[in-house]
Amino acid sequence: GEDVEQSLFLSVREGDSSVINCTYTDSSSTYLYWYKQEPGAGLQLLTYIFSNMDMKQDQRLTVLLNKKDKHLSLRIADTQTGDSAIYFCAERNSGYALNFGKGTSLLVTP
């Protein structure tokens, strides 16, 4: 987790967009991932992006990748209260396991 950095907390109002940022260190990572964790639960894959892509959009989710700066972001459009959770950025290591950031706790207020 030390190689992947995320801000720890983000608060937005319902209906606004949320942007969660992440920096990683392994330039050889071929895939980067975003997972969502609700309280007391496991991790749910939200989306992933291949390293030769700059952007990927999937419904309300948009992932931006700046490979030069090793910066990844997740934008959630029209954020809902059900989006409140912890969001983890992850890079895949050489052994195919994932290295996770510490997670960003997203709070959506009415």
Next chain:
Amino acid sequence: GAVVSQHPSRVICKSGTSVKIECRSLDFQATTMFWYRQFPKQSLMLMATSNEGSKATYEQGVEKDKFLINHASLTLSTLTVTSAHPEDSSFYICSAQNDRGHSGANVLTFGAGSRLTVL
């Protein structure tokens, strides 16, 4: 979609006893599974890589004799916490590698986690 079942979801045990946690891939075969540990408000720390039919690969600092991993079939890996102590209390999460439908993205599907409390 791919489902990973983890059992038990919660377990409370006395210090000195052993606890087994099971991780099953329900609709796909997983030659490789990963065990993670998560402390409150912390990230997931990789403990070990479980390989079907061979010994697990442990991360630095993880005691292999304390955390026994067995991957006897393509759909089941078990983690046994031996002689548990209060400091072993944590949230343990398993994951299995599933490429189906993801074009080589090596997507990991996670179990729901097991909350271990050692008294």
